[in-house]
Amino acid sequence: MRAVELKGPGIESLALVERPVPEPGPGEVVLRMRAASLNYRDLTTIRGVRPGVRYPAVPLSDGCGEVVAAGAGVSRVSVGDRVAPSFFPEWISGPPPPEAKDRALGSPLDGCLQEYLRIGEQGVTRAPEHLSDEEVASLPCAALTAWRALVVEGGARPGERVLVQGTGGVSIFALQFAKLLGCEVVLTSSSDEKLERGAELGADHRINYRSDPDWPARVREATGGRGVEHALDVGGAGSLRRCLECTAPGGHVGVIGVLGGAEEPIPIRLLMYNNVRLTGITVGSRSDFEQMCRAIELHRLRPQISHVFAFDDYLQALELMQRGGHFGKICIRFGP
Numbered sequence: 235m236r237a238v239e240l241k242g243p244g245i246e247s248l249a250l251v252e253r254p255v256p257e258p259g260p261g262e263v264v265l266r267m268r269a270a271s272l273n274y275r276d277l278t279t280i281r282g283v284r285p286g287v288r289y290p291a292v293p294l295s296d297g298c299g300e301v302v303a304a305g306a307g308v309s310r311v312s313v314g315d316r317v318a319p320s321f322f323p324e325w326i327s328g329p330p331p332p333e334a335k336d337r338a339l340g341s342p343l344d345g346c347l348q349e350y351l352r353i354g355e356q357g358v359t360r361a362p363e364h365l366s367d368e369e370v371a372s373l374p375c376a377a378l379t380a381w382r383a384l385v386v387e388g389g390a391r392p393g394e395r396v397l398v399q400g401t402g403g404v405s406i407f408a409l410q411f412a413k414l415l416g417c418e419v420v421l422t423s424s425s426d427e428k429l430e431r432g433a434e435l436g437a438d439h440r441i442n443y444r445s446d447p448d449w450p451a452r453v454r455e456a457t458g459g460r461g462v463e464h465a466l467d468v469g470g471a472g473s474l475r476r477c478l479e480c481t482a483p484g485g486h487v488g489v490i491g492v493l494g495g496a497e498e499p500i501p502i503r504l505l506m507y508n509n510v511r512l513t514g515i516t517v518g519s520r521s522d523f524e525q526m527c528r529a530i531e532l533h534r535l536r537p538q539i540s541h542v543f544a545f546d547d548y549l550q551a552l553e554l555m556q557r558g559g560h561f562g563k564i565c566i567r568f569g570p
């Protein structure tokens with residue numbers, strides 16, 4: 235089978251190789267991959283800026299595949315089922331097990347940029363039927379992260395206000411889930427054109443964070459001076475403090491991303507006086523994923539797929555993500 239291996243740090247260290255098709259052991263299944271999707275994390279893995287990458291590594295945490303072989307004792311899924319692998323295949327429910335960060339797909343475990351993936355049966359979930367293979371592949375990391383920050387940890391309710399930063403994978407799912415819940419959304423982006431696309435998805439207020447660096451003041455204005463009950467911070471350094479500046483008393487901030495860097499002094503008084511809750515988010519459990527998929531199916535929600543590339547064009551897909559040319563998700567299709 236064909237697989238893409240990362241042989242060392244740097245995008246130039248990726249190579250297409252041949253590997254044997256894996257056989258399932260007891261309790262395992264083998265998936266024939268139909269699609270995969272990219273997350274910013276995959277770029278940091280490939281650049282070698284995340285600790286714990288073991289070479290050679292098969293990148294990409296997210297995909298959609300068909301069960302083509304099942305080992306002894308497998309009972310959760312059957313051959314022929316279309317499934318999505320979990321980002322953390324061994325995190326079933328509750329808080330993350332301590333070893334979860336060392337057991338994620340796309341590094342340290344081999345990921346989805348290969349034609350067949352071997353995985354424990356506990357680490358897969360049947361795909362929502364109304365979605366295409368690419369749409370299913372967009373869910374495991376980005377959608378679940380947004381869902382967990384907003385719904386599981388944030389407990390968002392209709393009428394509440396939500397700050398969504400940027401128009402990448404996590405953020406556009408956050409926008410879609412917030413609208414599904416009946417929330418009011420403030421969307422930021424560096425691009426007016428992308429803000430217009432956000433309006434089509436229901437973003438109630440739109441702020442260009444590049445042309446208007448005092449965006450927290452604009453968020454406050456948009457919310458009548460009160461601020462938002464929910465903020466999903468993907469910026470990290472240079473951003474988390476500013477999210478706190480526009481979060482309403484009693485609000486919740488999901489600490490998700492490090493696009494601007496990973497170190498940021500916390501303004502303790504702001505946090506304390508406003509009784510704001512900060513929750514560190516690392517994707518979510520299989521049980522969260524199943525709950526999210528039920529909501530997606532019930533509401534016939536369609537993920538925003540920005541671009542689809544053929545398997546052989548994986549480098550073009552990564553380059554597009556590097557330059558931020560996308561709105562929503564970038565996917566890779568394995569078949570014709």
Ligand SMILES: NC(=O)c1ccc[n+]([C@@H]2O[C@H](COP(=O)([O-])OP(=O)(O)OC[C@H]3O[C@@H](n4cnc5c(N)ncnc54)[C@H](OP(=O)(O)O)[C@@H]3O)[C@@H](O)[C@H]2O)c1
Nearest residue numbers: 274400401402403404423424469491492493494515516517
């Ligand atoms: N903790 C977790 O479980 C988890 C899960 C998934 C992702 N993440 C993290 O969340 C972040 C986003 O991931 P993603 O896969 O959604 O990325 P992505 O699809 O590449 O989206 C990135 C977008 O964010 C906006 N952006 C860029 N720099 C920014 C900054 N400094 N402040 C605010 N917005 C900025 C840009 O949108 P515009 O072009 O509209 O300006 C950019 O296109 C990454 O740091 C990633 O590692 C964390």
